[in-house]
Amino acid sequence: MRINSKLLGALLALSFGHSSMAMAALNIFACEPEYGALAKELAPGAKIYTATTAMQDPHQVQARPSLIAKMRQADLVACAGADLEIGWLPMLQMKSANAAVREGSNGLFFGADQVEPLDKLANVDRSMGDVHAKGNPHLQFDPERMLKVARAFSDRLKQLDPEAAADYEAAHADFAARWQAATTRWQAQAGPLKGKKVIAYHTTFRYLFNWLRISQEADLEPKPGLPPTSGHLASLVERAKAGDILAIVVASYQDERGARWLSDKTGVPVLILPASVGANDQSQDLFGLYDNVLAQLLGGK
Template sequence: MMRTSFNPLINPLINNEGISGLLFALGIALGITPALFFIPEATALNILTCEPEWKALAEQIAPHSKIYSATSALQDPHHIEARPGLIAKMRNADLAICSGADLEAGWLPLLQMKSANARIQNGKDGMFYAAEQIDTIGKLENVNPTMGDVHPEGNPHFHLDPYRLMTVANALAERMAKIDPNHGESYRENIKQFDEQWQKNIRKWEQEAKPLKGMQVVAYHTSFEYLFQWLGISMVGDLEPKPGLPPSGKHLSRLLKLAKNTRVDAVVYASYQDKSGAEWLSKQIGVPAIKLPMSVNDNNKSQALTSLYDDLIGKLLKATKSNG
């Protein structure tokens, strides 16, 4: 039987360094500069996010990771089915990133249980709750079923406050570095660049949004409470009679009476919320009905979060001009 023998320059590299060493040796043998052999960087982390805003943030900090969002901007993150595909994604995740504050209480625990992934259970480094990194608004000490769909740990939609989002981003970068120390310096460098650009964006947004200060709106529940608080917008009426309940005819009539005695500049609703009540009320009052995005889309990954804020402020400014 003929025995195959390897060149002594190549053989040790096959045994010790694998394909990278083989390509290096072949390059030398053929007179090709080894730097011309490009070997893609290994995937850093396998990440599952509960909402698309955290996927967009993770892409900024860990661009070489595999990242999947359980929901889209057109879905209500309160109500998601723990389908088999999501269970499989959870099973393979090194890191799960969720809002917390009970936003995903109806489906995340089931995903954690059925995935049987020890890395992403509560209390483990692989389970990252953004709400635990910041102070939420609207915390409740005493909650009962008659109050509707409320969140005792506070309003979970804090990604619409750029300052809180930046705090979450820095905590997330450190968590990634802890889970994946081999790429720790990369995460820290990326978050440094993110912070610098994000602070520039905040200054730009606050300058652009000055005309919005003092604006008064009717909106759904607490969806945009952080955004309104940041921009100086007052929510003078709630489209929901109780959190989680759609506006009834009786409730809309009450809001119509409210508008006769209180200035209302616009009626606001999220992209996944029922628009019928909002549009009816806006027509009756004679003010714009504004559909605002609740989260990012995938049209521009590198600028997804920036585009979200640009869009939010742009749509609100357009409403003030139309009232002008």
């Protein structure tokens, strides 16, 4: 039996098309766990690699060969931005030689570029410590800003993969509806925290405290980026003993020793909050991250 050549060609083209679509699943390189988690929400069919964990300081990452190899394969790199990754991302971009994710390309996405960050600085010098002139990059703890980032992230996915635009839009609509409902719930739960005061390590939770109207009265760091010193910790004792400090807050990747010393001297409890998704069993996605942070602050740990 002779096979119609046009029919055969059509079948081969259809087969090749399906194969190409299967291969078209985006490779997403997330610099931090919160952006890996957001990618899972908005692009569930993508191949997602997260370069760091919630137990690592995202300021301090080594440009390892394994990270270079992953970036070489990436269609999209999603990071916090505001120079949080300035010490390692440019090296990965250079060594991976991936034109799709270089500066100015659609394949490079910074969360901080999609919103107005807190604490922008017009002038920065070394005497100020490790500060970010472009603003605080730890915006994963602001639900309203994260919703705006999600919208921009979804739009970027559609630019890179227009054939799946309807799927990305549907995923975004689902995430946004669940996120807005959760935000309403979180705000109601967090009512008792308004006006509370804490001592914290760095400005990791700046957006969280701003959202919840919690005041960070002091920093365990003498200057941003410098570890606590004995002299600086001693200067915090009287403030911590004032009786109005809810907790001494440390992120999951930060050294607890200074906080524990201050707690022993003053009786103020230490809270080790997850810095991002995956820091503990309760914070395995963005929703769980917020649930767990609020539970700990409210005393439900």
